[in-house]
Amino acid sequence: MLAHLIRQSRHLLMGAALASIASGVCSVLLLTQINAVLSAPGGTDTSALAWRFGAFAVAAMLARMASSVLFERLSQGAHAELRRFISARVMAAEFRKLEEIGGPKVHAALSEHSARVADFFVSFPAILVNAVIVLGCLVYMAWLSWQVFLAAVLVIGLGSLGYHLAHLKAIGHLGAASKEQDRLYDHFRSLVDGAKELRLHSAKRGRFARDVLGDSIEKVRQARTFGMSLFSISVAWGNFLIYAFIGLVLFMLVGEVPDRARIMTGFALVFVYMVVPLEGLLLALPRANLAKVSGARIDEITRQLGQQGGEAEEDAAPALASLALQGIAHRYYHEGTDDLFTLGPVELSFAPGQITYLVGGNGSGKTSLAKLLVGLYRPEQGAIVLNGVAVDDASRDGYRQLFSAIFSDFHLFDQLLDGTSPELDAQGNALIAKLNLQHKVQLRNGAFTTRALSQGQRKRLALVVVYLEDRPFLVFDEWAADQDPLFKDVFYRELLPELKARGKTVLVISHDDRYFHLADRLIRMVDGQIVAIDTPAAAAPVVQESSLETVA
Numbered sequence: 001m002l003a004h005l006i007r008q009s010r011h012l013l014m015g016a017a018l019a020s021i022a023s024g025v026c027s028v029l030l031l032t033q034i035n036a037v038l039s040a041p042g043g044t045d046t047s048a049l050a051w052r053f054g055a056f057a058v059a060a061m062l063a064r065m066a067s068s069v070l071f072e073r074l075s076q077g078a079h080a081e082l083r084r085f086i087s088a089r090v091m092a093a094e095f096r097k098l099e100e101i102g103g104p105k106v107h108a109a110l111s112e113h114s115a116r117v118a119d120f121f122v123s124f125p126a127i128l129v130n131a132v133i134v135l136g137c138l139v140y141m142a143w144l145s146w147q148v149f150l151a152a153v154l155v156i157g158l159g160s161l162g163y164h165l166a167h168l169k170a171i172g173h174l175g176a177a178s179k180e181q182d183r184l185y186d187h188f189r190s191l192v193d194g195a196k197e198l199r200l201h202s203a204k205r206g207r208f209a210r211d212v213l214g215d216s217i218e219k220v221r222q223a224r225t226f227g228m229s230l231f232s233i234s235v236a237w238g239n240f241l242i243y244a245f246i247g248l249v250l251f252m253l254v255g256e257v258p259d260r261a262r263i264m265t266g267f268a269l270v271f272v273y274m275v276v277p278l279e280g281l282l283l284a285l286p287r288a289n290l291a292k293v294s295g296a297r298i299d300e301i302t303r304q305l306g307q308q309g310g311e312a313e314e315d316a317a318p319a320l321a322s323l324a325l326q327g328i329a330h331r332y333y334h335e336g337t338d339d340l341f342t343l344g345p346v347e348l349s350f351a352p353g354q355i356t357y358l359v360g361g362n363g364s365g366k367t368s369l370a371k372l373l374v375g376l377y378r379p380e381q382g383a384i385v386l387n388g389v390a391v392d393d394a395s396r397d398g399y400r401q402l403f404s405a406i407f408s409d410f411h412l413f414d415q416l417l418d419g420t421s422p423e424l425d426a427q428g429n430a431l432i433a434k435l436n437l438q439h440k441v442q443l444r445n446g447a448f449t450t451r452a453l454s455q456g457q458r459k460r461l462a463l464v465v466v467y468l469e470d471r472p473f474l475v476f477d478e479w480a481a482d483q484d485p486l487f488k489d490v491f492y493r494e495l496l497p498e499l500k501a502r503g504k505t506v507l508v509i510s511h512d513d514r515y516f517h518l519a520d521r522l523i524r525m526v527d528g529q530i531v532a533i534d535t536p537a538a539a540a541p542v543v544q545e546s547s548l549e550t551v552a
């Protein structure tokens with residue numbers, strides 16, 4: 001991921017890197033001027049040195065400004081690019097894959113990991129400028145004395161080896177921390193989603209705080225502390241080597257040479273000048289490593305997400321003449337219990353204007369069959385045949401545009417996402433009034449004024465969305481379960497027949513046996529298999545005109 005981002009913005013990165021290198025070079029040139037002034041014999045005219053010093057200082061400042069601004073731009077650009085990339089991959093992923101991976105991992109990739117990768121572009125100039133200064137100082141040192149330069153190379157070699165060993169160990173711990181952090185995000189979600197349960201049971205709250213959330217926080221803390229400490233230890237090791245090197249040079253390498261004071265001043269200056277950038281370099285490297293770990297994590301998550309086939313054109317709802325499920329099946333494997341739930345093979349066909357009820361006990365596979373039907377799951381065997389043509393990976397997204405569905409864990413977006421127009425608002429508000437919600441919520445500029453409603457009311461709003469979508473096939477997964485008896489009656493006796501009269505095909509997953517006799521067709525499921533298909537003798541008389549007004 002990091003490599004991809006670097007490749008993608010290579011021109012800007014090259015410009016920023018050049019500016020950083022220029023800034024580092026100017027800093028080293030400043031050092032040569034300082035040393036020249038310090039070692040100039042008394043009475044020398046230093047005005048030329050002063051001019052050069054001023055010019056290098058200004059150049060160093062301008063180059064640093066340019067590199068910082070460019071790298072900030074790169075960092076923000078990389079962050080935005082990553083967020084766009086991950087969001088696009090999440091939207092393009094197969095629904096089943098997304099279910100398996102789970103929200104917390106995706107949230108972690110979108111927030112923490114992308115921020116850390118973007119951070120790389122901020123720490124990169126520090127690495128580059130400091131590396132150039134250290135390198136420049138070494139070259140200057142080689143010019144002053146090649147023996148000292150060789151000693152420096154030896155010390156740096158030793159330092160790098162120690163750093164590399166520490167680095168390998170640290171990366172392992174940081175990787176473990178980032179995996180545990182995915183679980184931590186899951187616990188954070190429970191903290192909010194499970195707020196009611198946690199408040200009602202103090203013992204569970206305590207155990208959750210201590211053994212679940214607390215444990216996970218502690219594991220992340222330990223692994224991060226360990227990993228980052230290893231980096232800090234290697235920085236201290238590097239520091240020690242620098243001082244050991246200074247000692248080696250000052251007390252052993254520079255013997256009784258003529259002009260000793262001048263040479264010593266030169267070295268001392270180089271050392272002092274080099275220590276801070278070297279420390280900066282060693283400190284910036286761990287941030288770059290964290291970015292690498294996060295980049296690898298993003299890669300892993302996006303790889304797991306995979307990608308489904310072709311995407312449908314926007315607003316490309318196909319027509320429905322006939323739809324047949326031919327021996328389709330799906331399996332869930334439960335790792336914990338090593339057990340397998342098998343749905344199907346299912347043989348079923350649907351015709352326009354037909355109302356089918358799907359009934360059965362909890363866990364019998366009704367929702368899973370609905371997910372297969374609407375194309376959210378790819379059948380593991382068999383085929384879905386729409387208007388005589390089998391649906392394949394390339395056409396599945398187009399096929400899905402046939403349906404509007406309200407699953408029991410539906411999500412209500414605060415906007416319709418159908419564009420905005422006064423006509424759409426008026427149409428939506430008329431439906432809201434029909435569903436008796438006009439005093440609670442309105443549609444303004446294509447967005448609902450509030451979503452702070454009861455679950456049953458939010459489901460009615462979801463129904464408004466479905467009506468506005470006007471798709472040929474509607475799926476309601478226990479839609480009426482949250483409605484009061486009066487509205488339940490309206491749903492089964494008035495809304496469904498009205499949809500039928502409009503030629504819609506409807507699949508209703510239901511536990512409301514009081515209304516089963518109203519179905520055109522009643523399918524019973526047991527343990528993943530269809531065990532009976534009835535056609536209740538007398539379907540309820542079809543209501544031709546909408547009588548929703550009676551609800552208001």
Ligand SMILES: Nc1ncnc2c1ncn2[C@@H]1O[C@H](COP(=O)(O)OP(=O)(O)OP(=O)(O)O)[C@@H](O)[C@H]1O
Binds near residue numbers: 362
């Ligand atoms: N996301 C999932 N991951 C793994 N297994 C699942 C998943 N969803 C459902 N299952 C398994 O599939 C079985 C059928 O579940 P499904 O939700 O389709 O049943 P259902 O008939 O709709 O139940 P209910 O009436 O309770 O909504 C369950 O027993 C469960 O073991």
